[in-house]
Amino acid sequence: MTRDELVLRLQREYADRREENLRLYDEKVAAVCEHCPGLKTLIDARHAALMGGLRNAMYPEKKDPQANVGLSATLVDFNEKIAHTLAKNGLAADALAPVYTCALCRDEGYVYDPSRHMCLCFETELNQRMLTELGLRQDQTFENFREDLFENDGSASQRSLMRRNYDICKRYADTYPDTDVPDLLFTGMSGLGKTFLLQAIAHRVTERGYGVQYISAYSLLDVMRKAYFENNSERLRPLMDAQLLLIDDLGTEPLMENITVTQLFNLLNERQNAQLHTIISTNLSIPELKTRYTERITSRLLDERRCKILKFIGKDIREKLGKTGGSDA
Ligand SMILES: [Zn+2]
Structure with a gap:
C-alpha cells in the first residue's frame, strides 16, 4: 500500500x-x-x-x-x-x-493554523503504519547504530569507514529530498551493515513524512515477473512513483535476462527522468554489476553527478551479533 x-x-x-x-x-x-x-x-x-x-x-x-x-x-x-x-x-x-x-483536531486528523495540515496524531499513526507496511525492523534505526561492532585497527579501519558511511546516510535521510546526489549505491559483502543503514534511511525518511518503498531484489524480481507475464506494467507503478525507492540485495535474485535487466533499466530510467531518489545495495562488485546487468544499467548507477557509491568492507559483524546468517546486517 x-x-x-x-x-x-x-x-x-x-x-x-x-x-x-x-x-x-x-x-x-x-x-x-x-x-x-x-x-x-x-x-x-x-x-x-x-x-x-x-x-x-x-x-x-x-x-x-x-x-x-x-x-x-x-x-x-x-x-x-x-x-x-x-x-x-x-x-x-x-x-x-x-x-x-x-482533542487537538477533534478527530478530523487535520488542523488549521493557519493552513490545513495533518494533526500530529494522524501523522504519527500514518508513519507507524507506513513502517509496518514497508516490513522494516523496528530496531534498524540511526539511533540504534553500534559502531563498536566494527573493527577498529588503524586509521583506515572498518569502524572509521562505517562512521563515514553512517554520516553520509544520516545526512542523506535528514536532508532528503535536498540531498547532495539523488541516488546512493552500497557495495560490499553480506554482514557489513548495508541493510542496517538502508533501513535506517527508510525509517528516518518515512518519519519525516515522505513516501518510501523498500523492497528486496528478490521481491522486486517477483513483481517484475508478474508485470511481464501479465503484461501489466501497473504492477510496477508504486515502485516507479515512490518518492524514495530502496532496493536491497541486488544480485541475489535469480537472473532472468528479459525481465530483470530490461525492467530494471526501465525502472531506473523512469525514476531518474522523474527526478526521484533511489538507493540500491548490492553484494556485487562494480565489474560484477556490469557483467550481470549490462553497461547500460551500470552506467546509470555509476554516474557521479547522480549517484554516490558507498563501499562496505571488513569483517562480517553477524558473528558478533550472535547470528548465523540472514541479511540483518
Ligand atoms: Zn489529532
Whole structure:
C-alpha cells in the first residue's frame, strides 16, 4: 500500500472514529441527564435556541437584523443554568464535554493554523503504519547504530569507514529530498551493515513524512515477473512513483535476462527522468554489476553527478551479533 492509499484508509478510520465518539457522547449525555432532573429540558431548550438563531441567520423569514439580538446572552444564560444543575448534582463542569480521541483536531486528523495540515496524531499513526507496511525492523534505526561492532585497527579501519558511511546516510535521510546526489549505491559483502543503514534511511525518511518503498531484489524480481507475464506494467507503478525507492540485495535474485535487466533499466530510467531518489545495495562488485546487468544499467548507477557509491568492507559483524546468517546486517 502506498502512502496516499494509507492516508485514504486512515481518513475513513477517522470518520468511523468520529461517528463512534458521537455515539459515546450521546450515551454520556443520556446518562448524565438521567442523573440530573431538569437537565434534559435545559439542554433541549439551549439546542432549540441555537438552531433558531442559525435559521434566522441563514434563512430569515423576514429581513430583521434584530432577530438574533440577545441570542448570545440567552445561550450564556442556558450554559450557566446547565453548569449550576451539574454542580448541584455533584457532577464535574466538563461532564457534558464532547468525546474526542484527539482533542487537538477533534478527530478530523487535520488542523488549521493557519493552513490545513495533518494533526500530529494522524501523522504519527500514518508513519507507524507506513513502517509496518514497508516490513522494516523496528530496531534498524540511526539511533540504534553500534559502531563498536566494527573493527577498529588503524586509521583506515572498518569502524572509521562505517562512521563515514553512517554520516553520509544520516545526512542523506535528514536532508532528503535536498540531498547532495539523488541516488546512493552500497557495495560490499553480506554482514557489513548495508541493510542496517538502508533501513535506517527508510525509517528516518518515512518519519519525516515522505513516501518510501523498500523492497528486496528478490521481491522486486517477483513483481517484475508478474508485470511481464501479465503484461501489466501497473504492477510496477508504486515502485516507479515512490518518492524514495530502496532496493536491497541486488544480485541475489535469480537472473532472468528479459525481465530483470530490461525492467530494471526501465525502472531506473523512469525514476531518474522523474527526478526521484533511489538507493540500491548490492553484494556485487562494480565489474560484477556490469557483467550481470549490462553497461547500460551500470552506467546509470555509476554516474557521479547522480549517484554516490558507498563501499562496505571488513569483517562480517553477524558473528558478533550472535547470528548465523540472514541479511540483518
Ligand atoms: Zn489529532
